[in-house]
Amino acid sequence: MTAVLYPEREVPSQASVLEARKNTAHAWFSNLRDQVCELYEELEEHAPGPFPVKGAQPGRFSLTPWTVQNLDRPTSNEAHSRLDPNCGGVQGILRGRIFEKMAVHVSAVYGTFSETFKNTVLKIDGAGPSEFWASGISLIAHPWNPHVPTLHMNTRFLVTPQKAWFGGGADLTPMLDSRRTQEDPDTELFHSALKYACESHCSVANYTQFKTQCDDYFFLPHRQEHRGIGGIFYDHLWSENFDADMAFTQAVGQTTMAAYAQIVRSNFTKPWTAEERREQGIRRGRYVEFNLLYDRGTLFGLKLGGNIDSILSSMPPYVLWP
Amino acid sequence: MTAVLYPEREVPSQASVLEARKNTAHAWFSNLRDQVCELYEELEEHAPGPFPVKGAQPGRFSLTPWTVQNLDRPTSNEAHSRLDPNCGGVQGILRGRIFEKMAVHVSAVYGTFSETFKNTVLKIDGAGPSEFWASGISLIAHPWNPHVPTLHMNTRFLVTPQKAWFGGGADLTPMLDSRRTQEDPDTELFHSALKYACESHCSVANYTQFKTQCDDYFFLPHRQEHRGIGGIFYDHLWSENFDADMAFTQAVGQTTMAAYAQIVRSNFTKPWTAEERREQGIRRGRYVEFNLLYDRGTLFGLKLGGNIDSILSSMPPYVLWP
Numbered sequence: 053m054t055a056v057l058y059p060e061r062e063v064p065s066q067a068s069v070l071e072a073r074k075n076t077a078h079a080w081f082s083n084l085r086d087q088v089c090e091l092y093e094e095l096e097e098h099a100p101g102p103f104p105v106k107g108a109q110p111g112r113f114s115l116t117p118w119t120v121q122n123l124d125r126p127t128s129n130e131a132h133s134r135l136d137p138n139c140g141g142v143q144g145i146l147r148g149r150i151f152e153k154m155a156v157h158v159s160a161v162y163g164t165f166s167e168t169f170k171n172t173v174l175k176i177d178g179a180g181p182s183e184f185w186a187s188g189i190s191l192i193a194h195p196w197n198p199h200v201p202t203l204h205m206n207t208r209f210l211v212t213p214q215k216a217w218f219g220g221g222a223d224l225t226p227m228l229d230s231r232r233t234q235e236d237p238d239t240e241l242f243h244s245a246l247k248y249a250c251e252s253h254c255s256v257a258n259y260t261q262f263k264t265q266c267d268d269y270f271f272l273p274h275r276q277e278h279r280g281i282g283g284i285f286y287d288h289l290w291s292e293n294f295d296a297d298m299a300f301t302q303a304v305g306q307t308t309m310a311a312y313a314q315i316v317r318s319n320f321t322k323p324w325t326a327e328e329r330r331e332q333g334i335r336r337g338r339y340v341e342f343n344l345l346y347d348r349g350t351l352f353g354l355k356l357g358g359n360i361d362s363i364l365s366s367m368p369p370y371v372l373w374p
Numbered sequence: 375m376t377a378v379l380y381p382e383r384e385v386p387s388q389a390s391v392l393e394a395r396k397n398t399a400h401a402w403f404s405n406l407r408d409q410v411c412e413l414y415e416e417l418e419e420h421a422p423g424p425f426p427v428k429g430a431q432p433g434r435f436s437l438t439p440w441t442v443q444n445l446d447r448p449t450s451n452e453a454h455s456r457l458d459p460n461c462g463g464v465q466g467i468l469r470g471r472i473f474e475k476m477a478v479h480v481s482a483v484y485g486t487f488s489e490t491f492k493n494t495v496l497k498i499d500g501a502g503p504s505e506f507w508a509s510g511i512s513l514i515a516h517p518w519n520p521h522v523p524t525l526h527m528n529t530r531f532l533v534t535p536q537k538a539w540f541g542g543g544a545d546l547t548p549m550l551d552s553r554r555t556q557e558d559p560d561t562e563l564f565h566s567a568l569k570y571a572c573e574s575h576c577s578v579a580n581y582t583q584f585k586t587q588c589d590d591y592f593f594l595p596h597r598q599e600h601r602g603i604g605g606i607f608y609d610h611l612w613s614e615n616f617d618a619d620m621a622f623t624q625a626v627g628q629t630t631m632a633a634y635a636q637i638v639r640s641n642f643t644k645p646w647t648a649e650e651r652r653e654q655g656i657r658r659g660r661y662v663e664f665n666l667l668y669d670r671g672t673l674f675g676l677k678l679g680g681n682i683d684s685i686l687s688s689m690p691p692y693v694l695w696p
Contacts, residue, residue, distance in 0.1 A: 153696070274676045274685075337689065344666035345676070354596045354667070363596075367659065369696050373689035374475070 070211065073294050074160075074185060077209035077218075080298065081158045081189040084305040085144060088156050088191060089113045091313055096148040102321055103149040104196045111148020113156065118143060118359050120161070135163040135356055143362040147369075150320050152196045155365040160187040161358065165212070173351050175287075178214065185211040188220070189305065190349070192366045193312065198332035199322040201226040201238055201280070201315060202339065204366070205308045206349060207301045218297050219287035221262070222246060222308040223270050224315075225280030225339060227332040232281060238315045239281045245311035246284050246304075253300035256291040259284070272342055279342050333372030340371055392533065395616050396482075396507060399531035399540075402620065403480045403511040406627040407466060410478050410513060411435045413635055418470040424643055425471040426518045433470020435478065440465060440681050442483070457485040457678055465684040469691075472642050474518045477687040482509040483680065487534070495673050497609075500536065507533040510542070511627065512671070514688045515634065520654035521644040523548040523560055523602070523637060524661065526688070527630045528671060529623045540619050541609035543584070544568060544630040545592050546637075547602030547661060549654040554603060560637045561603045567633035568606045568626075575622035578613040581606070594664055601664045655694030662693055 064072075096110040119140035141159025148154070162185040170176050188208030195202070207220030224242045226232045233239065243263070250259035266285035271278050284304070291297050343350050343366055353363035418432040441462035463481025470476070484507040492498050510530030517524070529542030546564045548554045555561065565585070572581035588607035593600050606626070613619055665672050665688055675685035 147696075274679075274682050333692075337693075340662060340693075341666060341686070344663060357596075360596050364663070364695065367695035369694060370655075371659075371662075371693040371695070372691060373686065373693070374469075374691050 070216065073216065073298075074187065074209070074211060076298060077301075078158075078160045078187040080302060080305075081187055081207070082142075084189055084302070084309070085142070085156050085158045087306070088309055089115075089144065089146075091309060092146065092151070092154060092193075095313060095316065096146070096150055099150065099317065099320070104320070104324070105149060108149035108196075111146040111151060111154070113144045113146045113154075116143045116145075117141070118362070120357070123357070123359060135161050135358065139163070141359065141362065143359060143365065145365060150195055150197075150200075150316065152194050153365070153369040154193045155190070155362075157190045157362045157365070158188070159358070159362070160185075161356070162186070163356070169355060173348055173355060174210075175348075176212075182212045182214070190362075190366070191308070193316075194336070194368045195316065195320060197320050197322060198227045198324050198328040199231070199319040201231075201319075202336070202368070203308070203312045205305070205312075207304055209301075215290060217287070218289040218301050220301065220304060221266055221269075221283060221285035222304060223266055223280050223283035223285070224312075225335070227335045228328060229331065234281065236281070238319070241315060242281070242283060242311055245307050249300075249303040249307040250284065253296065253303055256289065256293065256296045257286070257300050262286045270342065272338060272346070274341075274345070275338065277338070279339065330372060330374070333370055334374065336368035336371045337373045339368055343367065392538065395538065395620075396509065396531070396533060398620060399623075400480075400482045400509040402624060402627075403509055403529070404464075406511055406624070406631070407464070407478050407480045409628070410631055411437075411466065411468075413631060414468065414473070414476060414515075417635060417638065418468070418472055421472065421639065421642070426642070426646070427471060430471035430518075433468040433473060433476070435466045435468045435476075438465045438467075439463070440684070442679070445679075445681060457483050457680065461485070463681065463684065465681060465687070467687060472517055472519075472522075472638065474516050475687070475691040476515045477512070477684075478514075479512045479684045479687070480510070481680070481684070482507070483678070484508070485678070491677060495670055495677060496532075497670075498534075504534045504536070512684075512688070513630070515638075516658070516690045517638065517642060519642050519644060520549045520646050520650040521553070521641040523553075523641075524658070524690070525630070525634045527627070527634075529626055531623075537612065539610045539612040540623050541611060542623065542626060543588055543591075543605060543607035544626060545588055545602050545605035545607070546634075547657070549657045550650060551653065556603065558603070560641070563637060564603070564605060564633055567629050571622075571625040571629040572606065575618065575625055578611065578615065578618045579608070579622050584608045592664065594660060594668070596663075596667070597660065599660070601661065652694060652696070655692055656696065658690035658693045659695045661690055665689070 093112050119138060120135045121137035139161040141157060144156040146154040165182045165184050167180055170178055186208060188206060191205040193203040202225040205222040209218055247259050250257040250262060262284035266283045269285045270280060289297055350363060415434050441460060442457045443459035461483040463479060466478040468476040487504045487506050489502055492500055508530060510528060513527040515525040524547040527544040531540050569581050572579040572584060584606035588605045591607045592602060611619055672685060
């Protein structure tokens, strides 16, 4: 009898590898959400004041699961794109004493993309509809204090029969003109943190390219101005090394979360004037213009018939077009 | 010598007829603007109070002429569509004690539509770019008092080498759910005024059709709700009787202006609660969503590189997405 040194193992099929990757990505997005909730609830609860809004209590995230079939809306707006009724996500919203509104959403959705949708929203080629699977996390923070910038972060994993890829990014939008500069300490901290994250994963991430893509993407052509001071933006990231791509995705999430917490800490107790609150309201109007006129993530959700409450929770709570 | 009973007259050319029609339309839009300013300034000045906002002064329209060449923005965002640098308009804004913001804009612009622009924004066929001329008036009122509905009215005359046509409409958006009904007195007054205007011009206007088109157009698919309680909406109006089309256009403007003034008068002194002001802010958010996601007039201006200040002055002054 021969000793079996290497017992016969089941070779995982392509399909089961892909399933495992979907699970890994989705599990990470949920895990990051839990970290985000813990960090920012801690900040709301324990950060020393003074707090800007009289009587406001420390905020906690309210997490609300949703499925497509429980939305009271049609699951398809874009001809032939549709979501499976069983898929969905968890919407997280915090309203507190540092954050006027903060949202963290994780979803895992699947269904069919129409050809039009692929071309116009996803910017991928291919005739005819495609089945797809997508999971991601979105984080949007609108602080009370006009001295604290607005944050947006999103990472996602998309799978179609032809390919699988990561996309995402993080960008910072200071509210006050006087702080919308590349020399502001918040700007420098944010850029250097993302630079470090990219350079630590340089086999898959090109910081210079991702930074340029961010500047190009978060731009309002009708006003000829950038949304904020930048960050990183990438799409169709597929190095053929899933683990490396996943590790970079994790670094983007954790780096952003930590860097932004530091930016919040150094600004949220600064006194502000009514004029600065007004400036914040106007700047937030530009944020709304970008999201509704240009943002592909917003269009992705709206056109697929996703959860409107989640998709539009990126809208700032208080906005002025005086 | 024979008496000349009918002296020889110059037969106007096709081109000069069209020029005269452009002038007539543009002159009317300016004339209507002057009527609007007079009526609503009078209301701001002489309507008996009490006025809702402490210390607010009667508003007057500030009229600011603009030309494309004086905008600090590129004149073309949509490939190959462009505006002539010499064309422009007059932007009118009032901030007062009844109206938080009211805008009345008249413009006369000309240039070239790209093929894409024609298909997607104008919904007209035809390969290749087209020269065009367009003039119109837009009226948008955002009153302070949540009991007073928001008004939108627009009429326009468009000319391309292939055709010339009128378009426009008027619709009312009550801010309070309790008043967003077809039985509300404001709703009934508004509908009956527009019905009368259409029926007085029934050779060119079909009220039932225009009312249905309004309901279909001012609809937010992502929320499955109408923007307001309706009104009328029409496009590509060309009966081959310019004078009749023009007369109907005038009726739409004057009827809307007068009916809305009556609605304002009967509501603007009603006391309101903080909760109602909040409801107004949220409803206005839906208004923003419609304008930036779907409104063809907004896209028309933005994609042609028009005057952003005018185009986006339809945005409500104070908006909440809590």
